[in-house]
Amino acid sequence: MSTESPLKELALHDITVRFGGLTALDNVSLRVAPGRIVGVIGPNGAGKTTLFNIICGFVQPTSGSLTLDGQPWRPRPHHLNRLGIARTLQGVGQFAGMTVLENVMVGARRRRAEAEAMAALERCGVARYAAAHPGALPYAIRKRIELARALVAKPQILMLDEPAGGLDADEIGWLGTLIKETGTTVLLVEHHMDLVMSVCDEILVLDFGKPIALGSPAEISENPKVTEAYLGTAA
Ligand SMILES: Nc1ncnc2c1ncn2[C@@H]1O[C@H](COP(=O)(O)OP(=O)(O)OP(=O)(O)O)[C@@H](O)[C@H]1O
Numbered sequence: 001m002s003t004e005s006p007l008k009e010l011a012l013h014d015i016t017v018r019f020g021g022l023t024a025l026d027n028v029s030l031r032v033a034p035g036r037i038v039g040v041i042g043p044n045g046a047g048k049t050t051l052f053n054i055i056c057g058f059v060q061p062t063s064g065s066l067t068l069d070g071q072p073w074r075p076r077p078h079h080l081n082r083l084g085i086a087r088t089l090q091g092v093g094q095f096a097g098m099t100v101l102e103n104v105m106v107g108a109r110r111r112r113a114e115a116e117a118m119a120a121l122e123r124c125g126v127a128r129y130a131a132a133h134p135g136a137l138p139y140a141i142r143k144r145i146e147l148a149r150a151l152v153a154k155p156q157i158l159m160l161d162e163p164a165g166g167l168d169a170d171e172i173g174w175l176g177t178l179i180k181e182t183g184t185t186v187l188l189v190e191h192h193m194d195l196v197m198s199v200c201d202e203i204l205v206l207d208f209g210k211p212i213a214l215g216s217p218a219e220i221s222e223n224p225k226v227t228e229a230y231l232g233t234a235a
Contacts, residue, residue: 007034007156007185008069008084010055015064017050017209024050026209027064032157037179037186039196041220042206043229048189051206052161055187056080056087081107084156088146088163094134100145101130107149120148124178140171147178157185164192197221205229 010032017025025047032038040048053059055066057075066073068083080086086107094103104117121127124144134142143163150158160179164172172195179186179199190196196203197217205213205220207229213220220226 009034009067010157010185010187011067011070012051012054013065013067015051015054015061015066017047017054017059018062023209025054025061025206026211028204028206028209028211030204030211030214032185032187034156034185035183036201037188037199039188039190039200039203040206041190041193041196041203045208046206046229047209048206049161050209052087052159052187052189055085055159081153084153085159086150086153086155086157087159087161088150089161094142094145094149096133096135098133099130100126100132100134100137103134103145104148104152107152113152116152117148120152121145123151124148125174139166140168143167143171147175151182155184157187158182159187159189161189162191163188164190164195 012028012030015025015028016023028051040051042048050059054061055075057077066075095106100121101114101117104120105113108116118127118130121130124147126141126144126148129137129141134145143166147163163175167175172192176195176199179188188196188200200217203215203217203220204211205226212225212229213223215223
């Protein structure tokens, strides 16, 4: 499977997740159309990571369902790569005992995918660190390596979990350009509002697990419910 294959439509239907007495997601529906960049935002604890964990099969919904290209779909973490779904993690979770190149090859679909891994590192501007060990590198470089690891398999759906965390303005500018140029479907969980507003076609806003708004960046930035959710957190 490659980026030339038709992109997949991912949809969540009335997903609810309860952890004991806590409702982390409350009846959330979302259709991620092929090729769109969809942001998921909300105050801390709103359920953003839980939503990603549902799509990756790390967490099972209490109720609700998912579909992939309209077919019922039960995600399993070890099938994601084969299905063309790649995810970056918050922070940088690279293997310390491997070189940068070896870390990126872990994300590839084929064995011995050295050329693809080098191409992904080049795309992310960090090919010169291929032989280094990630532990010794600055945080911003490691974030780029994490992106290369997700991009190496040429995913059809790229899930980015707080990719801008810990980056400066220049790095975030670079990241925004990369996201817009991937040509793939992107799901973006991010607190950095300028990045979200500049790259997303559509944004879902969660608050205490509830979907409170879904729309274009302009619609979201003018929605009083969204302002209230954020100001309520800050107060
Ligand atoms: N495995 C779990 N067991 C119990 N509660 C959990 C679990 N995972 C998440 N939660 C709770 O579910 C709620 C939503 O958490 P989640 O991490 O999805 O929020 P978030 O929007 O990603 O937050 P942040 O912006 O801080 O990363 C929180 O109250 C959290 O404490």
